Amino acid sequence: MSDLRSVVLAGGGTGGHIEPMLALADALRRRGGADLRITCLGTARGMETRLVPARGYDLRLIPPVPLPRTPTPDLLRVPGRVRRSVSETRALLDELEADVVVGFGGYVALPAYLAARRSKVPIVVHEQNALPGLANRIGARIAARVAVTAPGTPLHRGEHVGMPLRRSISALDRAAVRAEARAEFGLDTDRPTLLVFGGSQGAATLNRAAVAAADALTDAGVQVLHARGPKNTGVVVPDRPAGRAPYVVVDYLERMDLAYAAADLALCRSGAVTVAELSAVGLPAAFVPLPIGNGEQRRNALPVIEAGGGLLVEDAALDAEWITGNLLPLLTDPQALAGLARHAAAAGVPDADERLADIVCEVASGEHRENDG
Template sequence: MRVVLAGGGTAGHIEPALALADALRQIDPTIGITCLGTDRGLETRLVPARGYDLQLVPAVPLPRAITPQLLAVPGRLAGAINAATGILDKVGADVLVGFGGYVATPAYLAARRRGIPIVVHEANPRPGLANRLGARLTDHVFTGHPDTALPGAVCIGIPLRRQVVDMDRFSLGDKARSYFGLESDRPTLLVFGGSQGARSINKAALDAAPALRAAGVQVLHVIGPKNTVEQEPPPGDPQYVILPYVDRMDLAYAAADLVLCRSGAMTCAELTAVGLPAAYVPLPHGNGEQRLNAQPIVQAGGGLMVEDADLTPEWIMRVLAPLLHNPEKVAVMCEAALQMGRKDADVTLARKVLEIAAR
């Protein structure tokens, strides 16, 4: 069996593809897996690091409005489709699974050209252009959100890393806090802004650092690999640990009592899968999908939501600091978050893919 996975650009496209790859290999270690990507996305680092073959095709960004750039798209897209077709032929693909992003459009069209079965997975409530196209080329469409508007789609959740969903957050807590240089008995706030970080979240949390420390709250703050900090909080207790990037997000989750973060689809899926409540700060621009991601969790009592413009050090101290000192309330929110989580989407999608390919 040869499976080709197409999803690149952001971790939100790549991580579900890699989780599916892991699940496929768990079912059958002999399955051949090739990931398609472009040279401008995180896949150039994440895919090889997980031990999977990565083949690159030219990136073809599609403008969302009629502009002069649109005239260059057909020629560039034809080249990307030819490149994707060549890779499908070379590996002898039995099925193509697309997760969206720049690489998915030429991959879907190449698979259609060769008569290879297509499977589409859309993580977000508002599908991107690539997956809207892919869904027109196949009957096999799966989503991570029940309200995603794709015809004939079946909601199965988002494939997640087993390293995250299989951990026992509470039994790992002391070990995880020690791993990051944190104390075992302090209320702990985890701050991050997705795979690239978020400046507004970084600024609000750092500005609140002295007050958080005075309130007895320790912080693990992942600022993002491309972000810098003008002035770090001085050493002291409780700890305020700043890291550019964390490869072991399972340990970061296990160390935390509460999270301050964006509400990307992957973030929401992982936090609910491990039962970790969060204060979600939806991205203030884009199509509004981050608000839709977090809304059901907040309505169920598994988190809070604050507008990006309203996130200030004062808000953090007024809302989050008291919550961190209320373990009973946090425990109720943990249970509510856990009830919203899905842990089995990787295995469910893997079995569907193998069934479709076998036909």
């Protein structure tokens, strides 16, 4: 760390960019001590305005550069927006005396990459998804090093590093805190447990299917922890009769570490961070890719599926019958669950934050191969 005094991290917009950025920041802070300056770049409209200061990091705002996916009149305004944002970001890099810029894709990363190139500041790119976005495809061409979450990600000179995760997840010993976690959610200590969640806002398909399967699951002795999303107050399950397995519905899971520790199997979407967290802690899952976009959620889940650590079900195919026909037999078979958990863990990379921190330190000290454009 002797050569690293100021690092700039560009990863605003969505949680998928912000969480790995903050996990890297934590890893660098553990190494660097009080004299290391860590600055995060973001925009005024992103989740970073709340998440970054809450984790104790300096946030500097730059103009976003959204890129239209299809040709529209707005496309004509992009070059001017890029010039303005790059100019402001370059001035910020000079002010901060940045030694290295690390980008995670999205609105913020593209101007950061272009500004760093003009200021001759070395670049490290981290791609979270199995299908890279435009900003990181451009950044990879001018970066000193390129790290990817999933093996086989089609990104120029990508090195498989994994997804940087917060230590409360990556260092989680599920078995050691299982009893505490289940008590926290009002679950029984010894019953098989299904965790259902659809991201911070919930997911209508998962909510409908899980609630419809509630009686079949709890009749078979399987308890459920279901995060419905804070706006989905209509998603309710009546209290189970005494002696029956509980079905606990919450709006939101503040402590994902405890939710993972409580569960034996998850039913969830397959965003990049979710897939990485589940495999890092060895929790098998039935992944339900979001049925919109360019198919990146399906690609995110495939390495875990292929390793034998979970199942894949398309959104249109998920219903109560699928849950009772496919998940219930697993949840009532301890040996099958244990095998899935072992395979899920084998696909995980719990030390990706440290691996990426190694790369950043090497780049800052000049120990990187020259980029071949």
